Amino acid sequence: MAYIISGLRNLRKRVLVSATSGINIPDFIRLNTPTTLTFTPDEDVLTNLTVKVVYSEAKDKIETLFQLLCSLNSESALIFCNHRESAERTSALLNEMGIYSTFYHGGMEQDDRERALILFRNGSVTYLVTTDLAARGLDIPEMKHVIHYHLPPHAHEFVHRNGRTARMQTSGTAYVILHRDEPRPAYLDKSLETLELPTNNRLPKPPEFVTIYISGGKKNKLNKVDIVGFFSQKGQLEKGDLGLIEVKDFISFAAVKKAKADAFLNRIKDEKMKGKKYKIEVAR
Amino acid sequence: MITPQQQEQILKSLGISALKPMQEAAQKAILQDNDTFLIAPTGSGKTIAFLLPIFQLLKPDQNSVQCLILAPTRELALQIEQVWKKMATGYKVNVCYGAIRWKPKSRISVIPLPY
CATH class of the missing domain: 3.40.50.300 (P-loop containing nucleotide triphosphate hydrolases)
Structure with missing residues (x-):
């Protein structure tokens, strides 16, 4: 941090944020007569x-x-x-x-x-x-x-x-x-x-979703809409079967209901997305 | 600067109806000339509290980097990038961190960090 800040010659404004006070702000920040705003949680209304x-x-x-x-x-x-x-x-x-x-x-x-x-x-x-x-x-x-x-x-x-x-x-x-x-x-x-723990609990339920890996991302001109379209049309997934989708530069991840995943992967195995074949499989 | 309509549009993009008192105070302070040190509880909306006034300070006719945000972890940097994108300001954001594999076609700038 000191290295990065020392390289900024014309820095005009610094904004620091934290959830805790009582830390010393190091000198390399060169904080200039800061306005300090403190919003500590109210003891009475106490947090959730x-x-x-x-x-x-x-x-x-x-x-x-x-x-x-x-x-x-x-x-x-x-x-x-x-x-x-x-x-x-x-x-x-x-x-x-x-x-x-x-x-x-x-x-x-x-x-x-x-x-x-x-x-x-x-x-x-x-x-x-x-x-x-x-x-x-x-x-x-x-x-x-x-x-x-x-x-x-x-x-x-x-x-x-x-x-x-x-x-x-x-x-x-x-x-x-x-x-x-x-x-x-x-x-x-x-x-x-x-907290006294009950001892006769059952094991938690397994996760509802499984993550599907896609071997393409933003730089392959894929976006969320493309993936939703492909998964619902070619993959025949319904709205609730598809969870969060994250598109990175060269890869993407999409959450699919576990119960639907096998049939889905089978259906799209030979299909192309936007004219291109991608590797689509359960993420490790 | 920002019109009330623009601010409303950004809040709408973020899915929030109004700024909280903490965020309003931060906005006011950050727009002044002094530096700002904001202490507010976890999960109270600090990211938006500083991103919104920063947007107001950006100059549309300047093509170079105007603001640098330093975060303690890479994943937090990614998260702040996502919030900025969600604000749909039209200003480009680039997240830079170390230890990612260099891909031939990639134009990401990589700064090696020690951790």
Whole structure:
């Protein structure tokens, strides 16, 4: 950032935004007598966010995480770990236990990072296990649950992670999984509700959608309308069978109802879109 | 500058009916000469709060880059790009980040970032 800003010789205006204060603005920003606007949430009207503590009897919290996920009515959840390796391991453990999840962290190839988010956003994956890479700014509609599998080291990270839910006028819950002997961080208010997990939950329902990969994008002159047209006409998909579509430069992704996907792929196997043959298959 | 009709059109493109008090205050502050530091809760609409006044400050007769937005993660940069496109202002936006494979036909500018 310092490198980029130092290269901007004629910078006339700087606008900084954050959800947390108390950070020092580094000198390289050369902030010039800023107007500071602070809109902290009103204590009384308090936000739509509820924070609950879930105690894990075992030091390894995986069983508690499993039970928690099973109690969320198959609704989507974002699970935070403190390290890349633990995000991958936790996702793998959940998959072994029968809960389909994927992971997203900064050690992945960029293609895989974007693909993981696309799958999560379009409902092909219900649970995303991640690091603080996903803590800031990401806007995922209808995200009702944020789970702190590992405790964030600082209060501000706790705020940013929680901020992935209860956005705009919606409500959401953040769950903190705490081992009995684990020291309780200062940012966890004493008055927080403790959640007792029912133990006889069923496994969450599998995702409703599956993501279809298309080997063409904007630079192949494909747009959303082309894809919707092809999927509904040649693929005979009805309106509700088609979910989010994301068109990138050279590839695209479209969410299709899982129950319809096989028949759909069969139907379009030899068809052309705008006169060209593209590879269309279930995204890995 | 922006007419009330233009602003209404942009909000309509974004699917919102009116600016929130925070976004109005940000708009007012960013249009002044001073720099602005905006602190507002997560999910309260900060992206629109700064994109709208930035649009108002852009000069239509200038062909070079007029605004640079720095984001902490690549995916957040992509998300801000999407919001700008949704605003349908007519101004081009380009998102630049590292670690994407270079494709021969691509004209994307790639800036290698350390993370």
